[in-house]
Amino acid sequence: MTATRDRLVEEYLRRLDRALRDLPRDRRREIVQEIEEHIDQALSELGSPSEAEVRGLIDRMGDPEDIAAEARASLDLRPRRAGGLEIAALVLLAVGGLIVPFLGWVVGVVLLWVSPAWTWWEKLVGTLFTPGGLSAAFAVGVLGIGLALPAGAGALLFAFLLVAPVASVAFLAWRLRRAEPVAG
């Protein structure tokens, strides 16, 4: 019976941990720990609880999603859903300049700054790396636009202009997955 009860509790705590996955790590650990201790204490008060009692206790603790929702509210987390706006911003930042020269990228920048999903400095990174997105690499590499650079430096610049926009868009996408407490 103890084995079953442990298994049920483990399973619940695992579900809880998963539901809290977008919270900051220490917050997530703290909640799971508090609830684990609560369950432990409740079980020890019951003495040798039956499986039904254990299930009842876990039910009373509540749906992990509800707890996670309350936890997010308690931390005043900014919503980090990747909505259409965010996806459009990321796509246009990368390749918008290739579709409509320069302007396509500018629209991406506008969407980036309009979206509530990123912090101020994340948006700055997304804007500065790299103006024009991939179209800058295109301009330099394919059209050879206005740069009298020695071949080595030119290649280096081209490589940078290729990698930087991809890296910064990947960075922004990664930041979307992690909800964080709002500082301001």
Added chain:
Amino acid sequence: MQHMVVSQDKLLAQMRRGTLEYCVLALLREEERYGFDLVRALAEVDGMLTTEGTIYPLLTRLRREGLVSSSWRESPNGPPRRYYRLTPKGERALAGFVEEWQRFRGAVDRILQGRRER
């Protein structure tokens, strides 16, 4: 069960949403308590607590808002426990709520009474 415009569950949830945190504050008015203890006290009131687990994030929020503070105490058998107590800000918030609640409850009672007399 008589017909209700909103299902009873939803109704309770709505009423609970506004008042639960103040009930927690009120429970801390007399003495400092730890999480499990608070849950137990709330669970005794019918309908007050459907999801016991949500008390813990709630307590964190109250701590963050400066309405309660916490400290660790050794417990007789087991890991140290986190005890919560009201801060002066929490006392003021609770006093404000009590006033509002009594006023609100009086108003609702009057309206409900009015319908019956007619």
